[in-house]
Amino acid sequence: MKKMFFILLAALLICTAYAVAQEKTSEEYIIQDRDTLWDISGSRLQDPFLWPKLWNVNPHINNPDLIYPGEKITIPSREELIDQTLSSTEEKPSAEEKPSAEQKPSLEQTQSKKKTEARAPETAAPAAVEPPASEPPAGPQEKYLVGKNLFISLGWISEKFPGIGEITSTPSGQEIAGNNDVVYVNISPEKVLSAGNLQGKPSLVIAGDEGSKGRFLAIRDVKTVKHPATGKLLGHLIRVTGVLEIVGTDNNTPRAEIIRSFEEIHVGDSLIPYTGMDVPLAPAVARTPEIEGYIVESLFSHELSSGEDIVFLDKGQNDGLQAGDVFSVFSGSSVKREIGKIQVVSLQPATSAAVIIDSSEEIMPGMTVGQK
Numbered sequence: 001m002k003k004m005f006f007i008l009l010a011a012l013l014i015c016t017a018y019a020v021a022q023e024k025t026s027e028e029y030i031i032q033d034r035d036t037l038w039d040i041s042g043s044r045l046q047d048p049f050l051w052p053k054l055w056n057v058n059p060h061i062n063n064p065d066l067i068y069p070g071e072k073i074t075i076p077s078r079e080e081l082i083d084q085t086l087s088s089t090e091e092k093p094s095a096e097e098k099p100s101a102e103q104k105p106s107l108e109q110t111q112s113k114k115k116t117e118a119r120a121p122e123t124a125a126p127a128a129v130e131p132p133a134s135e136p137p138a139g140p141q142e143k144y145l146v147g148k149n150l151f152i153s154l155g156w157i158s159e160k161f162p163g164i165g166e167i168t169s170t171p172s173g174q175e176i177a178g179n180n181d182v183v184y185v186n187i188s189p190e191k192v193l194s195a196g197n198l199q200g201k202p203s204l205v206i207a208g209d210e211g212s213k214g215r216f217l218a219i220r221d222v223k224t225v226k227h228p229a230t231g232k233l234l235g236h237l238i239r240v241t242g243v244l245e246i247v248g249t250d251n252n253t254p255r256a257e258i259i260r261s262f263e264e265i266h267v268g269d270s271l272i273p274y275t276g277m278d279v280p281l282a283p284a285v286a287r288t289p290e291i292e293g294y295i296v297e298s299l300f301s302h303e304l305s306s307g308e309d310i311v312f313l314d315k316g317q318n319d320g321l322q323a324g325d326v327f328s329v330f331s332g333s334s335v336k337r338e339i340g341k342i343q344v345v346s347l348q349p350a351t352s353a354a355v356i357i358d359s360s361e362e363i364m365p366g367m368t369v370g371q372k
Helices: 002-023 037-044 048-056 078-090 148-153
Strands: 027-030 072-075 156-158 165-169 182-187 215-226 233-250 253-261 270-273 293-298 310-313 326-330 338-347 352-359 368-370
Touching: 027 037, 037 048, 037 072, 048 078, 148 233, 165 270, 182 233, 215 253, 310 338, 326 352
Parallel strands: none
Antiparallel strands: 027 072, 156 233, 165 182, 182 253, 215 233, 215 270, 233 253, 293 310, 293 368, 310 352, 326 338, 326 368, 338 352
16 A cells, blocks of 8 residues: 555655656747737737737847748747846846946837836846857847837827727627727728817828738827826827727728727727837937936826836927937935936827836926936
8 A cells, every 4th residue: 555655655756756847848839920929929928018028039030020921930838037137136246347328139019017028138148158049140239229019009199199090899798808809990081080170199000001001009098187297288198909800891880800909999099090100219328318308298198207217208200309218217306416317218299208218216297308
């Protein structure tokens, strides 16, 4: 009897060890049509916000938004990625060695809960006695300010609401939709887009390229934004909830498929034409022009924002701002004190969107930005 007990115990231990080993085993995955690192992280790692770490372990991917069917990637286990994150945190460089804002890896999106899990994680340099795992590629490497998904989903402040249609219903009758769901839409042909009603988003125009025809951004009018210091009405805070593609009609009603969602898409969300948008490259040396302004809002209307959140400024292209500009953020107290830094990632004529790249305290609307 004892012998049988020990045999069963040994078998149980072997099975447990095997299961643990399987959990920590990397797998090779072949990219499928319409795959994104966000989707793969969600389905394979049960957490879409791990996509920057997945990108980090596949150095052959130069741009996370440019992955193609048939391409092979390595997917470590969730535990391995978390272990790497903890290891990277423990080996974080000292203040003297910490990369400057313009040297940090680029950001991406996606921000659903924070919508800011966007930069590839910093990797601590190996100790001097250990050779590097591989030789770095020759020549300067281009870095994007943010990933394309985040860039599309950033939102903006618009003087006029630019919607030309809306999501009217779903085949199931549900009010909420997501990736690959089908929705019915209504497009108003009389609402012709012009420079006048796109002042808040100059990069969005009627699609002239074949690849963008029939595609729309789903947008939401979140709130009206007033200047925290003057009380002046600045416009509507527009948030992008997803990308739709017209795939047919049912009883003369346009039917669209959601090909990418950045958050829950609701019946009633409005539509504007989609066209390819070029993500700005990070400058080799970031400027800090002599411009002072205010933080007027955050992407999700949070009272308090911190590292990697998106905030909006009351300065834009008309004021001389450029994508990649870095500014200090100052506390709202009577004593001017730097509490963080932001980097401009998207521009409109009178406003801009920026990512918080460093903060020692929570950042909120009404705080000023400028040169240190």
